[in-house]
Amino acid sequence: MDEAPQSIQGLVCPVPLPHKDQIVMGHGSGGTMSHDLIQRVFLSTFDNSILSAGNDAGSCLINAHTRLAISTDSHVVSPLIFPGGDIGRLAVCGTVNDVSMLGAQPLFISAGFILEEGLEVTILETIVASMGQAAREAGVQIVAGDTKVVQKGKGDGLYINTCGIGLIREGLTIGGEHSQAGDLVILSGPVGDHGIAVLAARGELGFETDITSDVAPLNSLVQSMLDASQRIHVLRDPTRGGLATSLNEIARQSRASIVIDERSIPVRKAVSAACEILGFDPLYVANEGKLIVIAHPDDVQKILGAMRSHPLGTDAVVIGQVEGSPAGRVLMKTRIGSTRVVDMLSGEMLPRIC
Amino acid sequence: MDEAPQSIQGLVCPVPLPHKDQIVMGHGSGGTMSHDLIQRVFLSTFDNSILSAGNDAGSCLINAHTRLAISTDSHVVSPLIFPGGDIGRLAVCGTVNDVSMLGAQPLFISAGFILEEGLEVTILETIVASMGQAAREAGVQIVAGDTKVVQKGKGDGLYINTCGIGLIREGLTIGGEHSQAGDLVILSGPVGDHGIAVLAARGELGFETDITSDVAPLNSLVQSMLDASQRIHVLRDPTRGGLATSLNEIARQSRASIVIDERSIPVRKAVSAACEILGFDPLYVANEGKLIVIAHPDDVQKILGAMRSHPLGTDAVVIGQVEGSPAGRVLMKTRIGSTRVVDMLSGEMLPRIC
Numbered sequence: 151m152d153e154a155p156q157s158i159q160g161l162v163c164p165v166p167l168p169h170k171d172q173i174v175m176g177h178g179s180g181g182t183m184s185h186d187l188i189q190r191v192f193l194s195t196f197d198n199s200i201l202s203a204g205n206d207a208g209s210c211l212i213n214a215h216t217r218l219a220i221s222t223d224s225h226v227v228s229p230l231i232f233p234g235g236d237i238g239r240l241a242v243c244g245t246v247n248d249v250s251m252l253g254a255q256p257l258f259i260s261a262g263f264i265l266e267e268g269l270e271v272t273i274l275e276t277i278v279a280s281m282g283q284a285a286r287e288a289g290v291q292i293v294a295g296d297t298k299v300v301q302k303g304k305g306d307g308l309y310i311n312t313c314g315i316g317l318i319r320e321g322l323t324i325g326g327e328h329s330q331a332g333d334l335v336i337l338s339g340p341v342g343d344h345g346i347a348v349l350a351a352r353g354e355l356g357f358e359t360d361i362t363s364d365v366a367p368l369n370s371l372v373q374s375m376l377d378a379s380q381r382i383h384v385l386r387d388p389t390r391g392g393l394a395t396s397l398n399e400i401a402r403q404s405r406a407s408i409v410i411d412e413r414s415i416p417v418r419k420a421v422s423a424a425c426e427i428l429g430f431d432p433l434y435v436a437n438e439g440k441l442i443v444i445a446h447p448d449d450v451q452k453i454l455g456a457m458r459s460h461p462l463g464t465d466a467v468v469i470g471q472v473e474g475s476p477a478g479r480v481l482m483k484t485r486i487g488s489t490r491v492v493d494m495l496s497g498e499m500l501p502r503i504c
Numbered sequence: 505m506d507e508a509p510q511s512i513q514g515l516v517c518p519v520p521l522p523h524k525d526q527i528v529m530g531h532g533s534g535g536t537m538s539h540d541l542i543q544r545v546f547l548s549t550f551d552n553s554i555l556s557a558g559n560d561a562g563s564c565l566i567n568a569h570t571r572l573a574i575s576t577d578s579h580v581v582s583p584l585i586f587p588g589g590d591i592g593r594l595a596v597c598g599t600v601n602d603v604s605m606l607g608a609q610p611l612f613i614s615a616g617f618i619l620e621e622g623l624e625v626t627i628l629e630t631i632v633a634s635m636g637q638a639a640r641e642a643g644v645q646i647v648a649g650d651t652k653v654v655q656k657g658k659g660d661g662l663y664i665n666t667c668g669i670g671l672i673r674e675g676l677t678i679g680g681e682h683s684q685a686g687d688l689v690i691l692s693g694p695v696g697d698h699g700i701a702v703l704a705a706r707g708e709l710g711f712e713t714d715i716t717s718d719v720a721p722l723n724s725l726v727q728s729m730l731d732a733s734q735r736i737h738v739l740r741d742p743t744r745g746g747l748a749t750s751l752n753e754i755a756r757q758s759r760a761s762i763v764i765d766e767r768s769i770p771v772r773k774a775v776s777a778a779c780e781i782l783g784f785d786p787l788y789v790a791n792e793g794k795l796i797v798i799a800h801p802d803d804v805q806k807i808l809g810a811m812r813s814h815p816l817g818t819d820a821v822v823i824g825q826v827e828g829s830p831a832g833r834v835l836m837k838t839r840i841g842s843t844r845v846v847d848m849l850s851g852e853m854l855p856r857i858c
Binding site for chain 1: 525526527528529530531532538541542545546549550551552554555561562564566567569570572574575576577578579580611612614615616617618619620621622623624625626628629632633635636639645646647648649650651652653654655657658659660663665667669671855856
């Protein structure tokens with residue numbers, strides 16, 4: 151982490167932020183700085199309702215018979231290979247998952263590679279093999295590609311951009327704007343594994359850990375949930391910015407309040423311990439194989455049943471519910487019985503985590 | 505151009521190439537080194553017929569009613585802004601054009617941004633505005649986006665990846681594999697403008713020039729051609745590697761011979777002069793607003809008529825024809841009356857041109 155010191159969640163920034171009209175690492179955090187930049191620069195220019203919906207994928211009508219989910223991600227994770235995965239697996243799963251969060255079945259993926267001069271071809275081959283394996287797991291085809299090379303010192307080994315195209319079942323309307331007061335909030339499993347695994351791979355933990363990234367394709371889990379219930383209103387995978395940031399996005403989109411119970415949120419002991427030492431809150435640490443489900447309360451048992459019968463949803467649990475107000479806010483009942491506001495990530499916590 | 509000396513078309517490489525198991529700049533040339541890397545690393549792993557077809561876009565059947573063209577490009581051009589365009593306009597047009605080369609109507613684009621810490625936000629705003637303008641010209645919507653930030657010294661200001669999704673008219677089968685002996689080869693206008701304009705912007709010409717990039721969205725030109733003829737067999741935009749490399753790709757895909765006439769190939773005087781001084785062959789210099797058409801000879805006058813009534817095809821001209829043998833070869837009748845083989849670009853001529 152060689153960037154200038156930034157604000158860390160809950161701490162006051164000890165030094166001034168860089169000039170406000172330059173890009174800083176915090177603009178890539180997925181938190182408030184990212185949202186502000188996206189609003190200021192991108193949404194105001196690329197003015198269209200699909201992009202402005204603010205979901206993990208755009209919902210695009212192609213013709214009377216066909217609605218697509220389209221999503222893209224550039225992957226700049228450092229290091230390229232980490233416990234439980236690598237940039238190739240991450241690129242495929244990240245895009246498969248974003249497409250799945252509209253309830254779509256991902257079918258096709260494109261892959262653009264920016265290679266730094268000097269990258270060993272064997273490393274590239276390892277990562278590409280891992281992409282192929284992840285694509286087979288997810289049942290998607292990589293149908294378009296591009297390779298560019300930049301001079302040494304103008305990249306960092308390898309960046310991968312993926313775009314995913316999926317087919318949305320007819321009649322399905324899932325999105326962050328659809329949560330309703332009374333809905334329950336389900337989390338598919340423990341949070342924070344991916345972020346801590348990448349930090350460990352950088353040697354930044356200062357101690358040994360056996361935490362591995364949770365990076366996995368969630369599309370088959372989603373399809374089994376959709377088979378179990380037609381009242382799933384929201385799906386989201388809490389990546390950069392973590393669970394707290396994703397819940398805030400949903401609360402804003404739905405103009406609702408989300409109230410979660412701290413005691414119900416699963417966190418592995420090793421992740422919890424690492425976060426305590428590093429001063430991180432696991433609610434803000436990235437995941438790459440977890441999802442949030444918000445659904446009608448009457449269907450929650452059916453959904454939990456479907457999730458728990460799937461290898462990627464065995465630890466699924468209800469963590470909270472949607473309420474009418476305060477609109478756009480996430481509140482948490484803490485272990486000691488109080489209630490506190492849970493904000494979106496501000497500044498930069500873990501750069502280049504995905 | 506701070507990379508190690510490389511072979512230049514027509515010259516013997518003066519120093520040994522870097523270790524063969526590392527990525528070198530030539531792997532990004534779009535010529536034989538790119539093709540070898542793609543074959544060795546990507547095609548063998550992502551083994552599917554859509555990708556292996558080797559066209560500018562993948563032809564993907566979504567359901568009984570819908571066939572999509574999907575294409576991606578990462579853009580790493582240096583400098584970010586050049587005469588006639590910038591990386592934003594290039595990203596949109598490059599992807600619109602690749603999708604159009606299957607005869608598809610491009611509808612949606614995704615955009616992934618890799619920003620280097622320290623990039624001025626005003627430069628980003630300028631480029632994003634230019635993307636918006638190019639998208640409006642092409643009639644496409646930017647429906648998915650992503651923003652990542654890398655530390656200073658791990659990027660070069662801004663890289664943009666775009667993926668395009670287009671709808672292929674029912675019954676249309678256009679692709680590099682479909683040229684037939686007897687077909688004629690049309691070029692939409694003079695070659696080499698983009699490459700020389702970018703070189704000029706780098707200050708590498710050593711003299712003044714008013715050449716501007718030809719970067720433009722070709723989809724409306726393509727649609728007017730498709731309205732004029734149902735016997736267009738191949739469309740291709742000769743970008744990296746230039747006209748010579750694109751024709752070689754088509755000759756290989758179709759297992760045919762393509763014979764072109766040097767005197768018929770339009771090159772602006774200023775481009776020709778710049779190439780002569782630099783030792784470049786304009787046939788290998790990148791274009792971003794030109795296309796090659798290969799069609800049944802009986803339809804060529806209709807197609808030329810449609811092209812010449814369009815602002816981007818006013819200089820369209822027949823440059824050659826397809827023959828049965830020698831299969832996979834491009835031959836050129838030279839100005840002095842001899843015939844020579846025109847190979848694919850080998851090594852690297854102009855790095856980071858798109």
